[in-house]
Amino acid sequence: xxxxxxxxxxxGHEEGMRMAASLLEEFELPLxxxxxxxxxxxxxxxxxxxxxxxxxxxxxxxxxxxxxLVSYDTEIDGYIEKKKIKKLKGVKxxxxxxxxxxxxxxxxxxxxxxxxxxxxxxxxxxxxxxxFAAGQ
Numbered sequence: 001x002x003x004x005x006x007x008x009x010x011x012g013h014e015e016g017m018r019m020a021a022s023l024l025e026e027f028e029l030p031l032x033x034x035x036x037x038x039x040x041x042x043x044x045x046x047x048x049x050x051x052x053x054x055x056x057x058x059x060x061x062x063x064x065x066x067x068x069l070v071s072y073d074t075e076i077d078g079y080i081e082k083k084k085i086k087k088l089k090g091v092k093x094x095x096x097x098x099x100x101x102x103x104x105x106x107x108x109x110x111x112x113x114x115x116x117x118x119x120x121x122x123x124x125x126x127x128x129x130x131x132f133a134a135g136q
Contacts, residue, residue: 004052007045016042016053021134023051028083029107030115030132035061036072044080052077053090065131069094070102083107093117093125 010019016039023044024031038056045051053076062069076090084106092099104118107129115129 003048003050004043004045006047007043007050009041009043011041013039016040019044020053023080027080028109029080029085029105030129031134032063032132033105034072034076035059049079049081050077051080051085063127063131066127068127068131071099083109093119 008019010016017036019042020034020036020039021031023042024033034053036053036055037059039053040056041052041054043052055072055074055076058074059072060069061072071092071094073090073092076088078085078088084104086104088103088105089101091102093102100119100121100123102117103120104116106116106118108114108116111129113129114126115132117125117127119125
């Protein structure tokens, strides 16, 4: 895969989780945004911002503060930059009976305490950033 060329790759759950957390921290995104399962690989290409995560099985996580169920596929990828992940694949949020894919996540800059999730259909949902703090 050409987009992975020149990437830093961490294999295994512990190393992968550390790398995922450090990317979220570096790009000023909430540390609880990616509640991952058994991580097999995390990679990042600094020159393009392309990042990928491979985990053993799909994970569903409920963010209790906002009563939102989110599904994380076995493969997640996208482009990370300051306060944003765009062209995101592998993440879906439950809306009534549907599971629309989340294509972009953006934290307000300057900070307002809000985070925005955009679906492929262009629908945007806004929540408090603290709902995605580590351990939520």
